[in-house]
Amino acid sequence: MAAADIPSAALRHHDLCSRGIRLARKMRSDVTDLLDIYVERQGLDASISVAAVDGVPAAAAERWAEQSGTQRLLDNLAAYRAFRTLLAQMLEEQREQLGDADAELGPALAAVLLQVSAFAYHLEELLELESRGAPAEEGSEPPAPPRLSLFEQKLRGLGVLRELAQWAVRSVRDLRQLAKHGPGTTLEGSGTALGLPESQ
C-alpha cells in the first residue's frame, strides 16, 4: 500500500505545492490591489511608513535558506493563521467604520481573508501529507488586542496588509523549495521542526 501510495503522494504533494504557489501569487496580486483600495478608502498616504505591528508575523527570516521544508510550512501556517485572525478583525472594524455601504473594500477584504484561509488549508494539507500533521490552533480565543484609536486601527490594518503581501512572496518561494525537493526531503531536520511552537 505504501509503495502504491508513494507516487500518488508525490503527485499530491506536487499538486498541492503547485496550487499553493498559484494561490500565493493570486493572494499577492489581490493584496496589492487591496492595499490600493485600503489606502484610498481609509484616507491614508501610500508612502506612509508603518512600524512593526504587534501580533503581525514578520515575513523576513534569518537563515531562510537553511530552513527545512516542514519548518517553512509551520512558519507559514502560523503566519497565515495569524493573518486570518487579523483580517477577520479588520473586516469587522471596517464594517463598523464604513458599514455595508462600502461595496469595494469589504468584499476585497473578505476575498483576501478567504484566500488566507485557503492557503492555511493548503499548508495543513501539505503538513498532513508529510505525516507531520498540522498543529492544532489554539482552542481559546486569541488574546484581545489592545484598544486602539481609529487611526491606529487604520495603520495597523495597513501594516497587516503590507506584511501579508510580503508573506505571499515568501510563501511562493517556500513552496517552490518544497516542490523542488519533494515530500521526502522535507523530513530533513524534522526533529528541529517538531520543537517549534505550534502557534504564534
Place this chain on the structure above:
Amino acid sequence: MFSGWNWAVHCFYLFLNICSFEVSGGLVQSCGHIIPESPVLALGSNFTALCILNESCLDFGNIYASQIIWKMKNKVVPKEQYREINITVSSVTFNDTSSLASPLTCNVLADGQIEQNIYGISVTVGLPPEKPENLSCIVYQLSNLRYPMNCTWNPGRHTFLDTHFRLKYRWSRESFPDCIPKSVNNSCTISDVQFFVNLEVWVEAANALGKAESDRLVFDPIEIVKPLPPHNLSVNSGILPTVLKLSWENRISAAVMKLKFNIRYRISSDTNWMQVPPEDTASPRTSFSIQGLRPYTEYVFSIRCMKEDGVGFWSDWSEEKVGVTTEDNPSKGPTVWRTIDASPSPAFWTVRLMWKALEPFEANGVILQYEVTVRAKPPLSHPPWRYNVTTTSLTLKLPNGTYEVTLIAHNRVGASPPSVLLIPSSNSKAPVKNIRTLPKDGKLWVGWTAPNNVLKYVIEWCLMSNSSDCITEWQVEPGNIQGTYLKGDIKPFKCYLITVYPLYADGQGSGQSVKAYLQQDRPSKGPTVQTKKVGKAEAVLTWNHLTVDEQNGFIRSYTILYKTVDGNETAVSVDPSKTEYTLSSLTSDTLYTVRMMAYTDEGGRSGPDFTFTTQKFGRGEIEAIVVPVCLAFLLIVLLGVLFCFNKRDLIKKHIWPNVPDPSKSNIAQWSPQVPAKHNFSSKDQMYPEGSFTDVSVVEIEADDKKSFSEQDLKPFDLLKKEKSTSEGHSSGIGGSSCMSSPRQSVSDSDEGETTQNTSSTVQYSTVVLNGYRDQTPVQVFSRSESTQPLLDSEERLEDHAGGSDGTTQRQHYFKQNCGQDETKTDRPFFERAKQIISANEEDLAGFAQLQISGQSSQPLGFELEENTQEAALPDVLQTSTEGQTVRPETVEGNVPSVDEMPKSYLPQTVRQGGYMPQ
C-alpha cells in the same frame, strides 16, 4: 393539490381537537383517541391505526370497541379491515396508503343507531426524496475579484411533501454554511469561492419521510471557471496592407489563471466568421497580429478566452471591434468589352469601350482613374491613342480595322496589371454552338458547346421590353468553361436575350444568341381577337402577338374558343407563330362569341370576348338571286313596252283620249246650224265625227251622293232653281265641265232656240256630274248661261293671252283629270295657279276676288272642288289672300256682277247660287 388537501385535513383535525378540548373542558368528556397522531406515510406502504376508547365511556355510554366504525372522509372503511384488539381498542389496517383519504375518523353507534365521532386524524401521504443526480457547478467571473459558483442538479421525482434541498460544500478541514436554494429546488449559487483549494460539494434533499444525498464532487473551483472575455479591444493597421494587430486586456489575473484565446474575424459586409488557428493563440497574451487579410478591407474582430490548459469553460465572445487594412495595388485589371456601331458609315466605327469596376477585393483601394490605350493593328498605322478617364466607359470613333485596347486601373498606391481586348475587323473565328439556358437555383445558367482554343468568353444579355431599350449587360468568363450563371439581377417573368462571343488570341467569333426566362408565368393578358372577314359559314380571325412584356414566358400555343349564344364552346389550337385563323363550319346568320387564350409553359390567359354574326347569305348568293330577277323584270318591262307600242292606239284611246281644245276652237265660226263650218277646223279634221264616239261622260253615282251632304248638293239645287228661275236661260257650263264638248253641249241642250235667239248667249258646255264611263250617271246637270259670249272676240283672248292660256290650261286640266287620280293633279294645278298669278297681276286680282267671294259667300261651292283638289286649294287661297290685301274693298264692297266677273273657264258657284260662266 396534495398540500391543499392537507390543509383541509388540518382544519378538520383542529375542529376535532377543539371538540375534544371542550370535552376535556368539562362539557363533554372525550371517549377516546387514535394512534398514531397525524402520521406522514410513504405512498404505497401499509398503515394501521388504533382507536382507543377511554374507560369512562365504557361506564357511562356503554361504548365498546366492537361498536367502532372507521371512516375515511365520509366513507365507511370496510369492516374486513377492522380488528378488535380488546374491549377498548379497535384497529384498522390499510395495505396501500394510496387508498387513504383524510381525515380518518373513529366513530361509534350510540344507542345502536346514532353515529357519534370519537376522534379523527389527518394522514399525509408522500414519497421520500430521491438522490439528487447530475450535480454540476460552474464558476462565473463577474469581476476581477468576484467569482460566484453556481451548482445545478436534478432534484428527482415529486415527493408530494415539503422537501428541502441544501447545497453543501467544504474543504476537507473546514465547512462552510450551506447554500439554500431560493424559490427553486435544483440550483444554488455560492457567492464566492476560493481557487486552488479542493472543494467538496454535494446536495442534500430531506423531507418528513427521509433524506438523500447526491454524489460528492471534489474539485478546485479554478477548474470550472467561465472567465469574462477580454475587453478594451483595439485594432491597429500594420505595416503591411494584409495585416492588422489586435490588442486587448484580460480581466482575470495571470496569477489566477493563464489563458488561451480564440480570435475570430470577418469582413464587415460578410456574415461568415473566420478564425485564427487556435494553436496560434494558445498561450497567454494581450495582442495578436492577424495576417493574410485583404487590403483596404474593413474587418470585424472578436475574441474569447479560457483557462490555458483547456479545463473549464470558454468565456463569451468579446465585443466586436472594427479595423481596416491599408490600400494596395489593384490586383487585376478591369474586364473590358466593347460595342461597335457601324451604322453611319461602314468605314468608320463608333466603338464604345466599357469595363467593369473592380471588386473591392480586386481594387485594393479607391480607383482614381483608368488609363485606356488603343493601338491600331496593321494595315492601319496610327500612333496609340491614350485616354485617362474616371468613368467605366469610353466612346471612340475609329476607322474600320483591328485594334488592341489596353486598360489599367490606378489607385492611390499604384496601378493594376493591364487588361487587353482585341477588336478584330471582323468576327471571323468559330462561334459557339448549341447555346442553351437553364434556370437553376434562382439563377439563369447559360451553356454552350465550345470551339477550340478559346481564350475567354463574353456573355452579353439584355432584358427585352417594349417600354425600354435593351440595356446590355455582360460578363467575361474563362475559356475553359462551357457554361456559367449570369451574374446580375435576373428577374423572373422577363425575357432575356443572351449572346455568347468566343474570344481568341487572334480574333473573335460571332455571337450566338438565345432567349431565355429565369421563370415563366402565365401571360398577363390574352390576345385581342377580331374578325377580318365574316362569311356565311366561316370567319377569318386576326390578332396581334402579345408584346414581350405581356408574354411572361414563351408562348407555346394559342387557343381560339368560340361559341354561339346557347351553344357549347369550341376550342381550336393555333400555332403561336400565326396571327390569323379561319373558323369554318359556322352556322349562317348566327351570333358568335369568340375569345383567344395564349399559353406559356405555366398556363394560359384569355383575351377579351369578341362577337360577330355570320352572314345570312353566302358570297354570290345575292347576286345569283338579284341578277335573274332584274333580268326577268327588264324582260317583262320590255315585253310590256312592246305590247304597249303595238297597242298604242287602243291604249291612247282609253287613257289619253283626244279632247278638243276649246281654246283652239272658233266659236264664232261655229254654229249649230252650220255644223259644216266646224268641219273646216283643224280639230274637226283631227277628230272626225266618228272619232268622238267614245267621248267620256263624267257621271256621279247615286251612291256618291252620299259623299256630298245635302248642303253640298244645294248648290246644284240652286243651280237648278236658278236655271228654272233665270229668264229661260239655260246655263252653259264652261271650264269645269268634264269631257264636255261643244258638240255634246249642243246635243244636250234642249233649248236650242234660246241659245239661238240670244246671240250673246252661247251654250258652250254641259256639265254632267256622273261616274266615269260605265258608272251610273247622276242627273245633275248644269247649264251655263253667259251673258257674254264665251269667246266673244278673239281679240279679247289675244289681249289676255297669258291669262287665257292659263285658264285654258286649267280647263284642260279639269277636263283631263276628272276621271283620273286626283291627288296627282293637285301639284300641277297649284303650279299652274302660280303661273297664273305671276303671269297677270290683274287676272290674279280678279281670280282672287273670285276665289274669295266664293269662299266667303258660298263655301259649299268650293267643297266640290275640295273633294277633288284637296290641298291644292288652300295653297291657291293662301296665295290669293295677298291679292285680297291689295284691294279688300273690292271684295267687300262690290258683289261682283256677272259682267264684272273676270273671264275664266273655272266653274264657280256664286252667292246667288248661279253657276257663273265667264
